[in-house]
Amino acid sequence: MTELIFIVEEAPEGGFVARSLGPSIFTEADTLAELPTKVRDAVRCHFEEGAAPKVVRLHHVREEVIAV
Template structure:
């Protein structure tokens, strides 16, 4: 896999949520800048093996 796409939505409780479209990855944060960091961290946790990890992460706002 060379890329992974996340869909970002407003969270009803405040902040934002991000859901990967092709993997079971979900994260949330209070602001977009923090959400970007959380997405990268979630991808690293989901794919601990760097060789299997996506090289490109798309965040669709």
């Protein structure tokens, strides 16, 4: 695996959650600034030494409700 994609969303209780589209990897952060560090840590914990993907993409999804 050379690339891993995470979906990033705002958590209902505040902060942000990131979920991997491939392997079952999940992490949370209070701010967007600390999220990349949390994702790196989660990826390193999930994979054996040297088996982690070279690239991790964070795909930010924002849901917005509008009245019509």
